[in-house]
Amino acid sequence: MGLGRFLARRVATFIPTIIGVLFITYLIAYAIPADPVRAWVGEKLMNREALEEIRAKYKFDAPWYEQFAFLVTSLLTGNLEDPIQHRNIFDELFYRFPITVEVAIMGFIFTAIIGIPLGFIAALKKDSIVDFFVRIFALVGSSLPAFVLYYFLILFLFTYMHTTVLAGMPFPSQTCIASISSLPSKIPVIGHIVSAIGSVPMFGAMMCGEWGVVADTFRRLYLPGLALGLLDGGLIARIVRNSLLDSLSQEYIQYAKARGLRKRRIWMHALKNASIPVVTVLGTLFGGLLSGAIVAETVFNIPGLGRYIYNAITRLNFPAIIGGTFLVAIVYVTVNLIVDIIYAVLDPRIRY
Amino acid sequence: MEAIYKLLVKIIDSYASLRDKINKGWKEKNSSRIREWKLMSYAFSKSKIGVLGGILVFIEVVLAIVGPIIAWEPYWVYPVINNPDLKLLPPCIPPWCTGGPLLGTDEWGRDLLSITLVGVRISFIISILVVLFGAPLGIILGLVAGYKGGVIDEIIMRLTDIFMAFPALVLAIAFAAVLPERLRLLLESNTMLRDFLAALLGLRVNEYPQIASLLAVWIAMILVWWPGYARIVRGSVLSAKEQTFVEAAKVLGLSTRRILFKHILPNIISPIIVMMTFDIATAALFAATLSFLGLGPQEPVPELGFIISKAGNWFPHRSYHIVTFVGIVLLIIALGWNLLGDALRDILDPRTRRAIEFTEGGEKK
Numbered sequence: 151m152g153l154g155r156f157l158a159r160r161v162a163t164f165i166p167t168i169i170g171v172l173f174i175t176y177l178i179a180y181a182i183p184a185d186p187v188r189a190w191v192g193e194k195l196m197n198r199e200a201l202e203e204i205r206a207k208y209k210f211d212a213p214w215y216e217q218f219a220f221l222v223t224s225l226l227t228g229n230l231e232d233p234i235q236h237r238n239i240f241d242e243l244f245y246r247f248p249i250t251v252e253v254a255i256m257g258f259i260f261t262a263i264i265g266i267p268l269g270f271i272a273a274l275k276k277d278s279i280v281d282f283f284v285r286i287f288a289l290v291g292s293s294l295p296a297f298v299l300y301y302f303l304i305l306f307l308f309t310y311m312h313t314t315v316l317a318g319m320p321f322p323s324q325t326c327i328a329s330i331s332s333l334p335s336k337i338p339v340i341g342h343i344v345s346a347i348g349s350v351p352m353f354g355a356m357m358c359g360e361w362g363v364v365a366d367t368f369r370r371l372y373l374p375g376l377a378l379g380l381l382d383g384g385l386i387a388r389i390v391r392n393s394l395l396d397s398l399s400q401e402y403i404q405y406a407k408a409r410g411l412r413k414r415r416i417w418m419h420a421l422k423n424a425s426i427p428v429v430t431v432l433g434t435l436f437g438g439l440l441s442g443a444i445v446a447e448t449v450f451n452i453p454g455l456g457r458y459i460y461n462a463i464t465r466l467n468f469p470a471i472i473g474g475t476f477l478v479a480i481v482y483v484t485v486n487l488i489v490d491i492i493y494a495v496l497d498p499r500i501r502y
Numbered sequence: 503m504e505a506i507y508k509l510l511v512k513i514i515d516s517y518a519s520l521r522d523k524i525n526k527g528w529k530e531k532n533s534s535r536i537r538e539w540k541l542m543s544y545a546f547s548k549s550k551i552g553v554l555g556g557i558l559v560f561i562e563v564v565l566a567i568v569g570p571i572i573a574w575e576p577y578w579v580y581p582v583i584n585n586p587d588l589k590l591l592p593p594c595i596p597p598w599c600t601g602g603p604l605l606g607t608d609e610w611g612r613d614l615l616s617i618t619l620v621g622v623r624i625s626f627i628i629s630i631l632v633v634l635f636g637a638p639l640g641i642i643l644g645l646v647a648g649y650k651g652g653v654i655d656e657i658i659m660r661l662t663d664i665f666m667a668f669p670a671l672v673l674a675i676a677f678a679a680v681l682p683e684r685l686r687l688l689l690e691s692n693t694m695l696r697d698f699l700a701a702l703l704g705l706r707v708n709e710y711p712q713i714a715s716l717l718a719v720w721i722a723m724i725l726v727w728w729p730g731y732a733r734i735v736r737g738s739v740l741s742a743k744e745q746t747f748v749e750a751a752k753v754l755g756l757s758t759r760r761i762l763f764k765h766i767l768p769n770i771i772s773p774i775i776v777m778m779t780f781d782i783a784t785a786a787l788f789a790a791t792l793s794f795l796g797l798g799p800q801e802p803v804p805e806l807g808f809i810i811s812k813a814g815n816w817f818p819h820r821s822y823h824i825v826t827f828v829g830i831v832l833l834i835i836a837l838g839w840n841l842l843g844d845a846l847r848d849i850l851d852p853r854t855r856r857a858i859e860f861t862e863g864g865e866k867k
Contacts, residue, residue: 163663169520178676289844293836297794297810298829425601441669441739445791449814459672460795462680471676479667 156494160487171479172429172472173223176218179468186466190233204233208469221224221472232470239473244457247477249319250454253446254439256371257351260379261435264359266428269390276395284391288384296381297335300449303377314373316451320366321351326358374446382435390424396422426496432487441478441486503547506556510543545849552845558838566626569619570704575612577620578706580801582611590820609812610802613755614824617804618831623704624799625835626808628720629786633778636724640731641774645762647732648739659736662729670726670834671791677722678715678797685714685721705803712799719789719798726779731774738770770852779843783836790832806832 187204188196205211211219224230230239243312272284307313321327330348333341355363397403397420406416444456455474462470518536522529529536546552563831575581584590588611603613647658665673689696689710700707702718742748743766751761790807792798798805806828813824848854 163660166660167663167667170660171667174664174668175676178680289837289840290833293787293833293840294782295790295794295807295810295829295832295836297791297807297814298825298832301810301814301825301829305822309818320779328817438669441672444671444675444795448795456672463676464796475668475672475676478669478672482669483667 222367256375264383265386268387272391274396288388291384293299322355393424437485507547549845555841575616580610621806636727639727644732644735648736681718691812783839
């Protein structure tokens, strides 16, 4: 199978997967035995008319396929409303998603700068004390309950050393946000992309040159990033170590050495092949972080996507559940698709 | 290390002679298999991390079995009601302090050590049962998908894709949030199931609404767990079914079920067993995370994640001991299984096992 056909097949499975995700979410939402409408209305407005009005609005009395069609069409046309906040679902989601992107980027950066150098050292000094340390680090990182680590990081770096803040989220100034959101009307295609990137507060502030906000963002979010890095860094280090050792022992490296190639050339060959599993794991990790690190967002009090979905689930707010999982699934599947494409490009042997 | 090897050999020998008694001639027929098992136990006894992991797991199993029996304080009684001073007592370690509970108390004045023993049983049962039910489900679906191919394969793999398109925690939270209501009704009507689960988890029968939410966590995790196995098993079946021994079995006219379970499965099972071992650790942490988020059982059931989430309200000054101790307990539980899995990966792979046998002073019988 050529690269083109492989990609076409992967993209073709994308849409059925998303529809399936929506359907399962819908099933979960409707499996709730309690009457969600009562929970939405609240005690103050609890009267027959209000209940009937909301029931009619969300088509509660219609058969299931009509309900599902109603939810999906209003989601795709952007008309679905959060019944508790009374705002459009997409307003809620696109307020929170950029914050989750920031957290994911922080976690990703810390994981990479902890994991990759450690893995390199462990591979170069195999069976040394560093190698042993990396093995223990990876094992403890995957055995430690995340929330306990979060608590202790908060204890040391927030309570005792005051190096971070745990409330509020830094945003660029209003004029900056306004100028970024007016970009699409000025420049046709690139404007859309730039304003999408700029909607992440950190990047928006960078574009406007508001470096104070960038510094604040780092101060606010470095702790969750560090925590995620400590948990996953060991795993990444192990994978970097193993794949590097694996590719250094391959025959083509022996051949390159025998031919007397320069060290730099040999390393380039080894690194390209060693990067394949690392890219996959880092990509999947990033996809997971983008869909909301729920525990981290809860403990560090970050108003991100994961917290929103979690709150929606516990409050039976199922239009929000459907909207949230829709976005999360699209992000997750897209990141996995990109990882697969990178994988296929890096390693021409892989086609499935 | 030598003692562990001897113990394992003794266990294998007695198992073999037991099988031989039931089924005459089993020992001779399977002598190569028995020798393989002995080689494995030799490699295991040589692996330091494997032995350490095995010991930690053994401690966990023992504590899980006897924990709720030896727990000296009933977890459902709140001493703080009669004696408010008992709330969140700090640890009291003998040389410096006497009379108080060894590891302090929680917010209801219960002895922390005692309720943790109850929590270890819950954590153990949930993590084991998730893997024991989730993995076979995934394995069977993967076997069928890989072997049959065509439309069945396509349907199963699309279903797998859909389940894997959710982040595991989101999907599990959703299931764990909506299931308890239904399960509570089930437990209300089915008293036998209720009594059985209460005895299994070491809880009181009165706690059946909490047992229902534990059951919900369990089901939610199984639904999250199977796709990983299905995908991996399908991949290995695809490569195994091209091999000659499968062709030979087909030519002999064996049934599909026999080919799948007797010929293909034993050849691809080793990585699956390793994965299951790692997954028990992950499942224990996952269950703790769910109840940390408030989706598992509520008061008074001392689930480990729930104890930490309650203690978080007083962290750090009044509850540092709770977070530290229960955190270490969870760490040890997960670490044991992870170490064991790490060692099993080397032992179950014949190539790396031979390396252990030959570098560590020659082959043994």
